[in-house]
Amino acid sequence: MNYTDEEICTQYGDQPEYNRGSVSPPIYQTSLFTFDTFEAFTHAQLNERENYVYTRGVNPTTELLEKKLALLERGEQCKCFGSGMGAISSVFFSLLKSGDHVLFVNNIYGPTQQLLEHLQNFNIEHSFSTGDLESDIKPHTKLIYVESPGTMLMNVVDLKKISTVARQHGIYTAIDNTWATPIFQKPLTLGFDLSIHSLTKYIGGHSDVVGGAVIGAHRLIDQIFEYGFQLNGAVLSPQDSFLIIRGLRTLPLRMRQHQDNCLRVIQYLKTKEEVIKINHPSQWKEEDFSFINDQMTGYSGLLSIELKEGGFKNIATFINQLSRFKIGVSWGGYESLVNSPIKENNEVELIDQGIGTGLIRFSIGLEGSDLLIADLERGFKALHSIKS
Numbered sequence: 197m198n199y200t201d202e203e204i205c206t207q208y209g210d211q212p213e214y215n216r217g218s219v220s221p222p223i224y225q226t227s228l229f230t231f232d233t234f235e236a237f238t239h240a241q242l243n244e245r246e247n248y249v250y251t252r253g254v255n256p257t258t259e260l261l262e263k264k265l266a267l268l269e270r271g272e273q274c275k276c277f278g279s280g281m282g283a284i285s286s287v288f289f290s291l292l293k294s295g296d297h298v299l300f301v302n303n304i305y306g307p308t309q310q311l312l313e314h315l316q317n318f319n320i321e322h323s324f325s326t327g328d329l330e331s332d333i334k335p336h337t338k339l340i341y342v343e344s345p346g347t348m349l350m351n352v353v354d355l356k357k358i359s360t361v362a363r364q365h366g367i368y369t370a371i372d373n374t375w376a377t378p379i380f381q382k383p384l385t386l387g388f389d390l391s392i393h394s395l396t397k398y399i400g401g402h403s404d405v406v407g408g409a410v411i412g413a414h415r416l417i418d419q420i421f422e423y424g425f426q427l428n429g430a431v432l433s434p435q436d437s438f439l440i441i442r443g444l445r446t447l448p449l450r451m452r453q454h455q456d457n458c459l460r461v462i463q464y465l466k467t468k469e470e471v472i473k474i475n476h477p478s479q480w481k482e483e484d485f486s487f488i489n490d491q492m493t494g495y496s497g498l499l500s501i502e503l504k505e506g507g508f509k510n511i512a513t514f515i516n517q518l519s520r521f522k523i524g525v526s527w528g529g530y531e532s533l534v535n536s537p538i539k540e541n542n543e544v545e546l547i548d549q550g551i552g553t554g555l556i557r558f559s560i561g562l563e564g565s566d567l568l569i570a571d572l573e574r575g576f577k578a579l580h581s582i583k584s
């Protein structure tokens with residue numbers, strides 16, 4: 197059956213006929229499920245993937261969310277987790293063993309890198325791609341792990357090319373697809389084995405819930421279910437699943453508005469001589485990134501800029517003037533946020549990582565671009581006044 201994204205996000209899975217006419221799905225707030233007979237109980241225990249036994253297994257509310265996410269990504273199956281990191285760590289724990297190597301492509305979310313550093317203790321190696329995939333792949337490379345777009349510099353990589361090379365070598369591919377969401381990018385249709393999300397960002401969308409998901413073929417998700425989910429135990433609660441199902445209803449709509457607001461803010465930022473770079477995939481040159489239009493159908497609202505004159509003091513002056521943009525971690529909610537990797541004493545470290553000391557990251561929310569632009573204008577004015 198072919199459902200549109202809008203159908204999946206809204207009506208799909210509503211069963212008023214079973215649920216006493218309720219439009220909204222029930223929250224199965226239960227830790228366990230009981231059985232009429234001992235035979236039925238023992239039978240269900242043999243296959244927890246297909247039966248309701250315990251909520252650190254399958255829960256009907258979370259299962260509805262999983263069905264919707266699998267359909268949105270055009271994947272066979274999805275497993276949800278108590279956080280994005282729960283989902284990410286489950287992929288590594290399930291697919292890797294001692295002696296394996298992971299190849300990172302593009303800039304990778306900090307905690308994901310820290311996790312792989314920790315896994316060195318278990319004899320699992322990792323390295324970063326130099327850009328030439330064929331020469332980066334080692335005899336023991338088991339998984340190519342990608343972020344595209346990244347979430348600090350928003351760089352993009354050619355997903356079809358990566359999945360094609362990986363298949364030739366019999367290597368698994370996984371992507372953290374949090375930036376684009378399945379509304380704007382469906383990596384499984386480009387040959388990726390696994391698509392991973394932090395549901396905490398756009399999919400939840402209201403900054404009131406933490407969750408994660410992995411989508412892929414039955415074969416892989418069953419393996420992840422058993423080892424990475426049931427034994428690791430990063431469970432998404434039924435209440436939180438309900439909130440994420442609610443977030444999904446407006447996901448297509450919100451993504452279009454985040455995109456629209458973000459592109460308007462970018463038009464404004466382009467007029468500012470204090471800004472030397474705008475990091476957002478809409479700004480990458482077509483001739484260098486001809487693959488973008490084949491793999492993405494839109495842009496979310498997470499961008500960063502590089503100020504001509506960086507450093508802690510300038511960044512703090514700029515950010516402290518903002519009132520619509522709240523200062524904080526995370527992104528992808530209805531509210532606009534501002535953040536920078538700079539601290540009082542890490543300039544050298546940042547430059548080593550290829551990050552400028554003038555970098556500021558914005559998550560463009562749903563407040564309306566005029567309000568946000570007026571807010572940014574105050575930041576730029578404050579920069580002028582410290583100069584003069």
Ligand SMILES: *Cc1c(COP(=O)(O)O)cnc(C)c1O
Nearest residue numbers: 279280281305347374394396407
């Ligand atoms: C936030 C984030 C994660 C981690 O998700 P949590 O829900 O915070 O555990 C992973 N990847 C990216 C790109 C993120 O932004």
